[in-house]
Amino acid sequence: MQGLMMDMPLLISTILQQAARHFGDVEIVSRRVEGDIHRTDYRGLETRARRLADALSKAGVADGDRVATLAWNGYRHMELYYAAGGMGGVIHTINPRLHPDQIAWIVNHAEDKFLAFDITFLPIIEAIAARCPNVKGWIAMIDPDRQPSSDKIPGLINYEALLDGGSADYRWPTLDENSAVGLCYTSGTTGNPKGALYSHRSSVIHAYAAALPDAMGASSRDVILPVVPMFHVNAWGLPYVAPMVGAKLVFPGQHLDGQSIYELFEQEGVTYSAGVPTVWLGLLQYMRSKSLRFSTLKRTVIGGSACPPAMIRSFRDDYGVEVIHAWGMTELSPLGTLAKLQARHQGLPDEAQQKVLEKQGHVIFGIDMKIVDDQNQELPWDGSSFGNLLVRGPWVVREYFKSEGGNPLVDDEEGHGWFPTGDVATIDSDGYMQITDRSKDVIKSGGEWISSIDLENLALAHPAVANAAVIGIAHPKWDERPLLIVVKKPDAKVDRKDLIEFYDGKVAKWWIPDDVQFVDEIPLGATGKILKTRLRELFADYRLPDAA
Ligand code: AMP
Numbered sequence: 209m210q211g212l213m214m215d216m217p218l219l220i221s222t223i224l225q226q227a228a229r230h231f232g233d234v235e236i237v238s239r240r241v242e243g244d245i246h247r248t249d250y251r252g253l254e255t256r257a258r259r260l261a262d263a264l265s266k267a268g269v270a271d272g273d274r275v276a277t278l279a280w281n282g283y284r285h286m287e288l289y290y291a292a293g294g295m296g297g298v299i300h301t302i303n304p305r306l307h308p309d310q311i312a313w314i315v316n317h318a319e320d321k322f323l324a325f326d327i328t329f330l331p332i333i334e335a336i337a338a339r340c341p342n343v344k345g346w347i348a349m350i351d352p353d354r355q356p357s358s359d360k361i362p363g364l365i366n367y368e369a370l371l372d373g374g375s376a377d378y379r380w381p382t383l384d385e386n387s388a389v390g391l392c393y394t395s396g397t398t399g400n401p402k403g404a405l406y407s408h409r410s411s412v413i414h415a416y417a418a419a420l421p422d423a424m425g426a427s428s429r430d431v432i433l434p435v436v437p438m439f440h441v442n443a444w445g446l447p448y449v450a451p452m453v454g455a456k457l458v459f460p461g462q463h464l465d466g467q468s469i470y471e472l473f474e475q476e477g478v479t480y481s482a483g484v485p486t487v488w489l490g491l492l493q494y495m496r497s498k499s500l501r502f503s504t505l506k507r508t509v510i511g512g513s514a515c516p517p518a519m520i521r522s523f524r525d526d527y528g529v530e531v532i533h534a535w536g537m538t539e540l541s542p543l544g545t546l547a548k549l550q551a552r553h554q555g556l557p558d559e560a561q562q563k564v565l566e567k568q569g570h571v572i573f574g575i576d577m578k579i580v581d582d583q584n585q586e587l588p589w590d591g592s593s594f595g596n597l598l599v600r601g602p603w604v605v606r607e608y609f610k611s612e613g614g615n616p617l618v619d620d621e622e623g624h625g626w627f628p629t630g631d632v633a634t635i636d637s638d639g640y641m642q643i644t645d646r647s648k649d650v651i652k653s654g655g656e657w658i659s660s661i662d663l664e665n666l667a668l669a670h671p672a673v674a675n676a677a678v679i680g681i682a683h684p685k686w687d688e689r690p691l692l693i694v695v696k697k698p699d700a701k702v703d704r705k706d707l708i709e710f711y712d713g714k715v716a717k718w719w720i721p722d723d724v725q726f727v728d729e730i731p732l733g734a735t736g737k738i739l740k741t742r743l744r745e746l747f748a749d750y751r752l753p754d755a756a
Contacts, residue, residue: 221293224257228254238281241280261291263370266374276324282461284324298390303393312339402613404608410603416452417603424509424543425548434483464487481507486513486737508532511535518669532546543575567641595632600624632657644659663692683752690719691721695728
């Protein structure tokens with residue numbers, strides 16, 4: 209027997225319509241590439257998104273067509289999300305920090321029909337336009353009086369002029385909720401990037417899940433500033449979550465340094481933020497150097513790579529800010545787990561509570577996870593057995609765009625497909641997952657595994673260390689041994705011996721790095737994560753002291 213409830217499709221346009229109706233005067237504040245602070249609200253955003261949708265459809269964007277963006281976080285980017293997605297097209301966010309050759313490859317693979325860009329990225333567009341024959345128009349997201357001209361870009365359009373041609377009478381179409389709405393390519397450190405193609409249904413369910421109190425826990429009382437870029441897995445869902453709950457949004461634009469972010473936090477009364485650890489390193493350093501405090505910030509989500517425990521403590525003890533450590537990936541839209549305390553943890557001593565909060569956390573309802581050994585046998589949830597992390601759920605990819613790379617899923621005995629995350633993890637008896645490593649970064653020493661993340665976190669707790677990375681170096685006897693690579697804090701005095709001794713008593717003796725190398729900076733990838741592949745290239749000729 210079928211249930212007798214209405215069958216209303218889950219569509220992203222309904223999120224914005226709801227926001228315009230119920231939270232119409234809630235502000236969206238953006239620092240623009242024009243240099244000023246721009247203010248609109250959900251009513252204004254929805255009207256402009258409808259006009260843009262009409263303009264795009266008049267320009268030839270049809271169902272399923274990809275509209276790409278190379279843009280910072282801002283209200284125009286948000287309009288594009290809803291216009292392109294809401295009309296039946298697909299919003300394809302591209303990471304501008306990738307090499308232009310990679311960007312051109314992605315644009316061609318996605319067969320993008322239009323590409324909208326902040327003028328910061330004009331040189332990239334000039335470099336790739338001739339190589340991207342499918343793109344019918346390049347849309348400069350800038351006021352008309354600042355419109356650039358370039359003979360290298362055929363079909364250069366002004367965003368505001370395009371929008372002016374669209375009618376506010378446009379009505380959002382009722383689409384199949386399983387139709388595609390967003391496309392995001394993985395960073396692809398090996399092989400070509402692969403596209404995760406989100407549907408309306410997966411995006412709306414993910415936003416509901418993300419907004420739950422034990423997940424991101426956003427509400428209409430929040431002022432949310434996503435530092436995480438809208439080109440990094442949809443800013444972790446915040447462009448859908450904020451209008452869904454009616455939160456004020458503050459977009460930082462291109463200035464992501466500590467001072468610029470701090471100023472916006474204070475000026476706009478930001479209560480809630482989200483970003484990768486490297487961004488917060490910059491902010492905390494700036495605040496320490498100026499002895500500053502937050503007056504409104506209460507919580508921040510930190511993920512994308514492991515959040516060092518020292519950072520969680522500093523946010524809490526020095527600034528009174530709760531860190532919500534989260535784990536996810538492009539293929540998961542991106543949220544999988546978040547670390548919050550449950551009722552069972554309330555009575556625990558502070559130290560034990562901190563240990564829980566340092567983990568990557570508990571799944572949100574909707575995501576199922578397990579850890580398996582190399583024979584695909586499930587491992588116990590005992591907090592110490594570690595294995596390959598597999599997940600499934602309604603916002604997890606089942607295959608990549610254009611079936612790139614074939615079927616990624618691993619079947620279990622009942623025929624359910626699981627997505628292999630490529631991460632190695634433990635799960636404790638309360639269901640809290642902790643990432644040990646990316647499977648290709650884990651250090652294999654004498655047949656056992658050493659977690660590079662654990663060793664990095666410990667190094668970051670040393671007062672003289674500004675940043676740290678650990679990689680495995682080939683060893684004739686042990687297969688691999690850990691090498692600690694360190695950036696010192698300015699004027700700090702620390703040597704190899706100090707750092708090696710710092711590990712004494714904190715990890716098993718055989719985990720302690722064999723050597724330390726000091727560098728001026730650690731290479732970061734396009735989303736702010738340590739680029740271990742690059743580090744391995746840089747240290748390709750390095751030999752460990754006892755293996756020379
Ligand atoms: P991406 O799809 O580029 O966002 O990368 C996803 C990968 O980032 C995951 O598979 C993890 O390896 C890593 N990652 C994300 N969040 C965390 C976290 N909180 N701790 C450790 N690794 C993380």
